[in-house]
Amino acid sequence: AKSNSIFGKGLLALLSTDNITDDVWDEVEETLLLADLGTEPTMELVDNLRERVTVEGSRDPQQVKAMLHEELVKMVDPTMDRRLDASRKDGRPAVMMVVGVNGVGKTTTVGKIGRVLVAEDRHVVFGAADTFRAAAAEQLATWGARVGVDTVRSFEDGADPASVAFEAVKTGIEQEADVVIVDTAGRLQNKANLMDELGKIKRVIEKQAAVDEVLLVLDATTGQNGLAQAKVFAEVVNITGIALTKLDGTAKGGIVVAIQRELGVPVKLVGLGEGPDDLAPFNAEGFVEALLD
Amino acid sequence: MFNSLSDRLAATFKNLKGKGRLSEADIDATAREIRRALLDADVAVPVVREFISHIKERALGEEVSQALNPGQQVVKIVNEELVAILGGETRRLNLAKNPPTVIMLVGLQGAGKTTLAGKLSKHLKEQGHTPMLVAADLQRPNAVKQLQVNGERAGVPVYAPHPGVSSEFEDATGDPVQVARDGVAEAKAKYNDIVIVDTAGRLGMDAELMQQAANIRAAVQPDEVLFVLDAMIGQDAVATAQAFNEGVGFTGVVLSKLDGDARGGAALSVRSVTGKPVMFASTGENLSDFEVFHPDRMASRILDMGDVMSLIEQA
Ligand SMILES: Nc1nc2c(ncn2[C@@H]2O[C@H](COP(=O)(O)OP(=O)(O)OP(=O)(O)O)[C@@H](O)[C@H]2O)c(=O)[nH]1
Ligand SMILES: Nc1nc2c(ncn2[C@@H]2O[C@H](COP(=O)(O)OP(=O)(O)OP(=O)(O)O)[C@@H](O)[C@H]2O)c(=O)[nH]1
Ligand SMILES: [Mg+2]
Ligand SMILES: [Mg+2]
Numbered sequence: 001a002k003s004n005s006i007f008g009k010g011l012l013a014l015l016s017t018d019n020i021t022d023d024v025w026d027e028v029e030e031t032l033l034l035a036d037l038g039t040e041p042t043m044e045l046v047d048n049l050r051e052r053v054t055v056e057g058s059r060d061p062q063q064v065k066a067m068l069h070e071e072l073v074k075m076v077d078p079t080m081d082r083r084l085d086a087s088r089k090d091g092r093p094a095v096m097m098v099v100g101v102n103g104v105g106k107t108t109t110v111g112k113i114g115r116v117l118v119a120e121d122r123h124v125v126f127g128a129a130d131t132f133r134a135a136a137a138e139q140l141a142t143w144g145a146r147v148g149v150d151t152v153r154s155f156e157d158g159a160d161p162a163s164v165a166f167e168a169v170k171t172g173i174e175q176e177a178d179v180v181i182v183d184t185a186g187r188l189q190n191k192a193n194l195m196d197e198l199g200k201i202k203r204v205i206e207k208q209a210a211v212d213e214v215l216l217v218l219d220a221t222t223g224q225n226g227l228a229q230a231k232v233f234a235e236v237v238n239i240t241g242i243a244l245t246k247l248d249g250t251a252k253g254g255i256v257v258a259i260q261r262e263l264g265v266p267v268k269l270v271g272l273g274e275g276p277d278d279l280a281p282f283n284a285e286g287f288v289e290a291l292l293d
Numbered sequence: 294m295f296n297s298l299s300d301r302l303a304a305t306f307k308n309l310k311g312k313g314r315l316s317e318a319d320i321d322a323t324a325r326e327i328r329r330a331l332l333d334a335d336v337a338v339p340v341v342r343e344f345i346s347h348i349k350e351r352a353l354g355e356e357v358s359q360a361l362n363p364g365q366q367v368v369k370i371v372n373e374e375l376v377a378i379l380g381g382e383t384r385r386l387n388l389a390k391n392p393p394t395v396i397m398l399v400g401l402q403g404a405g406k407t408t409l410a411g412k413l414s415k416h417l418k419e420q421g422h423t424p425m426l427v428a429a430d431l432q433r434p435n436a437v438k439q440l441q442v443n444g445e446r447a448g449v450p451v452y453a454p455h456p457g458v459s460s461e462f463e464d465a466t467g468d469p470v471q472v473a474r475d476g477v478a479e480a481k482a483k484y485n486d487i488v489i490v491d492t493a494g495r496l497g498m499d500a501e502l503m504q505q506a507a508n509i510r511a512a513v514q515p516d517e518v519l520f521v522l523d524a525m526i527g528q529d530a531v532a533t534a535q536a537f538n539e540g541v542g543f544t545g546v547v548l549s550k551l552d553g554d555a556r557g558g559a560a561l562s563v564r565s566v567t568g569k570p571v572m573f574a575s576t577g578e579n580l581s582d583f584e585v586f587h588p589d590r591m592a593s594r595i596l597d598m599g600d601v602m603s604l605i606e607q608a
Contacts, residue, residue, distance in 0.1 A: 030338055033332060033338050033528070034338050034528050035528070036335075036527040036528050036529075038333075039329055039332050039333055101525070101550075101553070102403070102405075102550060102578065103402075103403025103404065103405060103523065103550075104403060105402070105403065132578070133439075133578070134407075134411075134438070134439045134440075134442035134443050134446075135435040135436075135438040135439035135441075135442055138434075138435040138438050138459065138460070139433075139434045139435040139439070141460050142434040142435055142458065142459050142460040143434060144460075145460040146434075146460075188550065188552060188553040188554075189553075189554070190552075190553055190554040191552075219403065219523075219525075220529075221401065221523070221525075221526045221527060221529045221533070222525050222526065222527055223335035223525060223526060223527020223528065223555070223558070223559075224333055224334070224335055224527065224555075224556075225335070225525045225553065225554065225555035225556075226525075226527075228554060228555075246401075246402065246496075248496065249401070249496040249497065249498060249529065249533075250496075250497060250498055250529055250532045250533070250536075251527070251528070251529035251532075252528075252529075255527065274402065274432075274433070
C-alpha cells in the first residue's frame, strides 16, 4: 500500500507542510486505519496527537512526525519481554504449543522455530497434533526432515490429537530433549467444540509437563477479527505470545497493537516468508517504521 | 461508550427522530456511524470513502419517506446499495463449449485454494460432471498429497505427476506450468469434462510467482480463474485483489472461511475495486461446506444489519 494518500503525496510529505490542517489529520487517520490498527486505537492516537500538538504549540513538522512515531512505539511497548521459553526446566523439556485459526502459518512457523533451535544445538521434538487436515502430519514431518527434527505423529486419519500431543511430550521426556513443539489443527475461534478440543490437548499434555509457551499464530493480512481470535484463544489456552506471519507481503499487521494492549500478550516472532530461515524476533521500532511507511 | 453499530445508530436515531426530512446534517450524522461500522467490518478505507460519499449524494436527492425517520432511511439506502454492489451481475460458472472446462484457482498463501479444489470438484461431480483435479502446487510442503487426499474424499481423480516438496523430495521437482498443461491434455484424453487446477499460494507483490501464475493461465486458457480470498482479511484486500487482477487476471471471487465470525468487509472491497463478482462462499473445512454466494446475507453481515433492521422495525 504505497500510494495511500488522497493527494498522492504521502503522509510524511503532508506532515512537512508547516500548517497542520484537517486534511493532515485525516491523512494521519487514514494511514493508521490502512495498517489495520482499528478505529478505536486510531482515533485515540489521533486525539492524543492533536492534544500534544496543541499543548506543545508545535508547528514544526519534524516534531509532529516524531510524535506520531513516538506515540505508536509507546502503544506497541518495546519494554515487553519477548523471549521464547525454550529451555529445559525441572528435568524436563520445555513444551510449546502452536495454535491459531486456519491457514495462518502454524505448521510453517513450527518448522522455522525448529530450525532456529537446532542451529542453537538444541534437541527438538515436533508433535503433529493436527490429525484433521489432509496431509497436515506429512507437512510437519517434511518440515522436520528439512530442519533436522523428529516428528511424532499418528498414521491414522482423525486420530485423537490430544493422544498425539501426549506421545510427543512423552518422547521428548524420554529423549531428554530441550523442547517439544506441538503443532495443532487450524480452528476458527467461534467453533466451541474445536476450542474445547484445544483445551483438552493442553490439559492432556499437562498430565506430564507444564506447557511453557502457547504461541498464537496470526496472519498479518488479518483485519479486525484478529482481536476476537486472540481473546478466545487466550481464554481457552492462555496464550503467552504471538507469531505474526506473512509480514513479507503488503499487509502491516496493525491489529496486533490492539491485541497487545487488550491482552498484554506480546508479539514475539514475525514470519517473513515460506522458507526455513524466514523468521525473526519482533522489533517494536521496526514494526512501527513499516507501519508508517 | 457505544460499541456496536446498532447502539450508536440508536443514539443517532434519537437525535434525528421527529424531523420530517433528510437534511445534510442528518445524513452526516448517520454516515459517520456507517463509516465506522464499515471500517470495523474491514471494508477498505478508499472503498469506504467512495461508498459513503455516494450514499450521501443519493440520500440528499431522496424523497422523504413517510414510514421511516431520516436515520432509518439512510440505513435503508446503505443496505440497498450494499446488496446492489455485492450482487451485481451474479452468474454461474462459465462452462466451455468444447470440454474440458478449465478452472484455475489462485490466491494468497493459506486462503483455502486446495480445500476449495476438493469442494468444487465434489459439487460439480454431484451435478453430473466428471471433474479432474490437477496438482500444480509443487512448492508448499505436501500440497500435492493434500490435494490427493481431497480428491479421494471427493471421489475425483487427481493428476499429480510430480510429488512436489515432501520429506522424500526436499526440493521442488517439475514445472507447475507444464503440469497444468499436461493436466488439461490428460483430462481431454480421459474424457473428464472439467479440470480444476490448484496452484501454490503467492503474495501480490511477488513478481516472479505472479508471472508463473500468468504463465499457467496462458498455458491452460482457463474458462474461469477463481480468486480465493479469506473473509478475515483486513485492509490488504485491495492491494492483494488488485495485484492478482493485474498479475493473473481473475474472472470470479470465492470468499473462504465464512463460517467464522469475521464481518467480511473484504467482499465489498474486492467487488468495488475489481468489479469481479463474488460467486461462491466457502464455509467450513469439510468438502460439503460450500455454497453459492448470497449478497443480501453478506450485506447484513457487513453492516451488522440484523440488529439494525430490527431496530428500524421497533422504531
Ligand atoms: N509469504 C509467507 N507465507 C507464509 C508464511 N508463513 C506461512 N506461509 C505460507 O502460508 C501457507 C499456510 O501455512 P501453514 O503453515 O500450512 O499454515 P497452518 O496455520 O499450519 O494451516 P492449517 O494447519 O491448515 O490451519 C503455506 O503456503 C505457507 O507456506 C510467511 O511468513 N510468509
Ligand atoms: N473453517 C474453514 N476453514 C477452511 C475453509 N477453507 C479452507 N479452510 C482451512 O484453511 C486452511 C488452509 O486451506 P488450504 O486449502 O490448504 O489453503 P491454500 O490456499 O491451498 O493454502 P496454500 O496452498 O498453502 O497457499 C486449512 O486448514 C483448511 O482446512 C473454510 O471455508 N472454513
Ligand atoms: Mg498446519
Ligand atoms: Mg494449497
